[in-house]
Amino acid sequence: MDTSFIRKPLFGMLLSILSLMAVSISLHAQSYIVDSPFSDAIKAYEGEIIKDGNGNDHVRIEYDAPFVEIENGAVVKVVGRCIGQSSVGGQGEVKAIIEYDEKSLYTDAFLLKYSEADSGGRSDLFTDDDFSPNSIVVGGEKDAWQQRFNRMDVHSAEGKFWYGYSVPVVIIVLMLVALGLVVFSFKSMALGRVAIFVAPVLMLGALCMECVYMFRMGGQCVWWCNKDVVGLWGAIGRSIPFVLVMILQLGFVGIYLKLFRRVTYVNVPAKWSFISMLIAIIPGFFVAAYAACWITGISPDADFINDLTPEQWSGFILKFSMLYFVVLALAPVIICCVKTRSLSGIILGLFFVIYGFATVAALILLILALSQLLWAIVIEIFGGLIVLAVILFAGSQGSSGSGASQSYFVDEKGNRHVSGGKGRRIVSK
Incomplete structure (x- = not known):
């Protein structure tokens, strides 16, 4: 029976449906410009959409x-x-579904910049998402107000x-200049008198x-040590100078104090300066907090989330930060001034305070970088061991499967015998 008169309309309807779907997708698709802050290109992966318990779309991307x-x-x-899962922290949790080479691919949404000119007036799909690397959120969704601080547009000039x-690079240059100035000052007393003032200023700036x-x-401050961003060898190559600079930063205070004693003939109690600052950390926090409340006219018993306006909150944070630094600096500055009996003790005391904070920051940076790098190396080694185990297992299976093959030796008359004789040449069949 001729069914062509049935197939043709069905084929036409199928084409119409596909065309309508394609038009619908194109009408609802927004245009974005690839703009990665890390490198010259982005990676878009193939994946599979799955639903979680709340009905949200999650993408599963295989390793x-x-x-x-x-x-x-x-x-x-x-x-x-x-x-989806992210290798760069909270920034990469939101994924963009893109159509590329007639495939649905998935990439980090924060690596794309919305192109209003090419989207035909359609709104940005990610307009409500905050892709700042370290935004600070004060207040929850159900509070009277919610304020975000430290926001950054990744695609702006600031980003x-x-x-x-x-x-x-500027941090490294300032540290190297400060170190070089201190080291060369041991050969010149005149240069040493300049270095005891200039070197800490340079280091404080860094x-x-x-x-x-x-x-x-x-957490993105060590993105260049992330294997998923710059590759394993790229992360290793960037980590080496970074670790050296952190070691330099941690050891600079000892070298500088040797120069200070040589020039001023004063033995500054650096240990007690740091200990006094550590002792003041907890009580100093409450002193600065109550003082900031008193200056800004805010009751210490107020609900800082629901009772304060964003302007009051930001003003309180600024005053608290300044007062907290002053409280922590009092003891080291007094100790250094009493010991040196000069104004240089003020600079030295401030140097100890900032150096104490910076030492903690350096240790955090070092831990973040090394943890990312060591974890990447462990993953690579583990993956290599799995591949090696599979190869060895396949080889053992192949050799056991060829057990029918035997070895022979040939005697002087050309006769073949099963291997096991003495002084004979072994050949394989």
């Missing part, structure tokens, strides 16, 4: 999932959003600056920049 690299500046069509190498960098970037 060795196929991916394509898309260079910065390319325009991609985003057809949806979902949630490019903090994600670039400018700040780390340490302040380091603290601000950590505050702005949070």
Whole structure:
């Protein structure tokens, strides 16, 4: 029976449905520009959408999932959003579903910049998402107000600056100049008198920049040690100078104090300066908090989330930070001034305070970087051991399966015998 008159309409309807679906996707797709702050391209992976207990879309991406690299500046069509695991902290938890090479691929949404000109007036799918590397949220969704501090647009000029190498390079240069000035000052007393003032100022500048960098970037401050971002060898290559600089930072105070004693003939009790600061950390917190409340006219018993306005909250944080630093600096400055009996003791005391904070910051940075790097190396070694075990297992199975093959030796008359004779040449059949 001729069924062509049935197949043709069905085929036409199928084409119409597919065309409508394609048009619908294109109408609802927004255009985004690839703009990674880490490198010149992003990776978009193949994956599978699954539902969690709340009905939210999660993407499951296998460890060795196929991916394509898309260079910065390319325009991609985003057809949806979902949630997935991230290798760069909270920034990468929101995923963008893109259509590329007739496939649905998944990538970190914060690596894409919304292109209003190419989206035909359609709204940004991620307009309510905060992709700041270290935003601080005060208040919950059910509180009277919720305020976010330390926000950053990754794709702005400010974002490019903090994600670039400018700040780390400046920090390293200041530290190296301070160290070089101190080291060469041991050969010149005149240079030493200059170095005891200039070197701590240079180091304080580097340490302040380091603290601000950590505050702005949070966990992303060591992104260049992340294997998933720069690759294993890239992470290793960047970690070596970083570790050396952190060691330099931790050891600088000892070298500087030797120079200070040589120039001033004064033995400064650095140990007691640091101990006094550590003792004042907890009581100093409450002293600074109550003093900040008194200055700003806020009751210490107030509900800081629901009773304060954002302006009052930010004003309190600023005053508290300044007062807390002053409280912690009092004891080291007094100890250094009494011991040196000069104004240089003030600089030395302030140096101890900032150096104490910076030492903690350096240790945190060092732990973050080494933990990422060591974990990446462990994963690579573990993966290599699995591959090696599979190869050895396959080889053992192949050799056991060829047990029918035997070895022989040939005697002087050319006769073959099963191996086991003495002084004979072994050959394989």
